[in-house]
């Protein structure tokens with residue numbers, strides 16, 4: 001039986017012992033896992049924890065600034081680095097999902113490497129890896145190769161020469177949230193849906209452009225704000241919108257349109273390894289579909305994804 005307080009006490013003591021007076025660098029993502037990992041380490045080693053929050057240009061709308069403000073408010077020693085353009089450059093013309101992950105993983109490592117070299121004598125890298133990340137990365141590598149290479153697990157280049165510390169490695173998502181609550185982290189932050197490291201890039205099928213990112217950010221915001229205002233957000237494990245590489249014919253006033261199709265996805269799950277699509281109320285879907293088409297220029301059709309995992313996956317790429 002998992003008790004958050006006991007876990008915190010134990011892991012903080014373990015981290016103190018392991019890390020001593022060394023310096024640790026940690027990449028914050030805005031998600032629950034890296035935030036809880038940061039707060040735990042902050043508790044263990046205080047100012048020797050250096051956090052870096054990179055804007056890859058693929059986050060949800062306005063999230064870079066609002067999350068950075070929140071981290072600063074929590075007393076974390078955090079540096080925000082806007083590297084959006086670097087990621088867009090790395091992604092230019094890339095269509096294959098695994099190549100997107102690779103391009104983003106590499107760009108992230110480059111940015112992170114530059115930033116961590118600015119911290120004198122840092123010797124540890126902390127990561128918010130949780131148990132299901134470890135499992136998916138290892139066990140899906142069958143004879144037929146990786147299903148999805150979650151880019152935030154392992155895979156660091158040797159030249160970084162940092163030792164790895166992963167305080168949440170043995171925990172499931174709900175346990176991470178309970179640990180976060182016992183640490184006094186804002187419930188709204190703890191209740192945030194999981195969001196993939198490669199961000200919106202794997203929800204834009206086909207190549208990535210700034211214009212597409214902005215369209216998807218706007219669609220996603222209408223959907224997520226809608227879930228919150230209808231009291232549905234906390235009933236869903238993960239939700240998001242997907243921009244399809246398809247135009248369809250529509251009609252606006254007297255005009256024929258030929259614009260983008262977006263898919264909405266909302267799933268129930270306990271650990272992301274299996275998932276069921278959520279039976280969102282028709283009234284909600286109707287309202288959100290109208291809002292998206294009316295508010296977001298360039299989109300004239302909304303569809304809802306009714307596939308479960310397996311055989312589908314949560315993300316489309």
Ligand code: XMP
Pocket residue numbers: 101148149150151152194195196197198238272273309312313314315316317
């Ligand atoms: P799938 O699509 O494999 O997703 O059913 C399961 C969970 O993992 C997230 N996901 C990722 N997270 N890097 C990440 O950090 C990735 O490349 C990645 N791909 C999928 C997905 O959002 C879901 O929560």
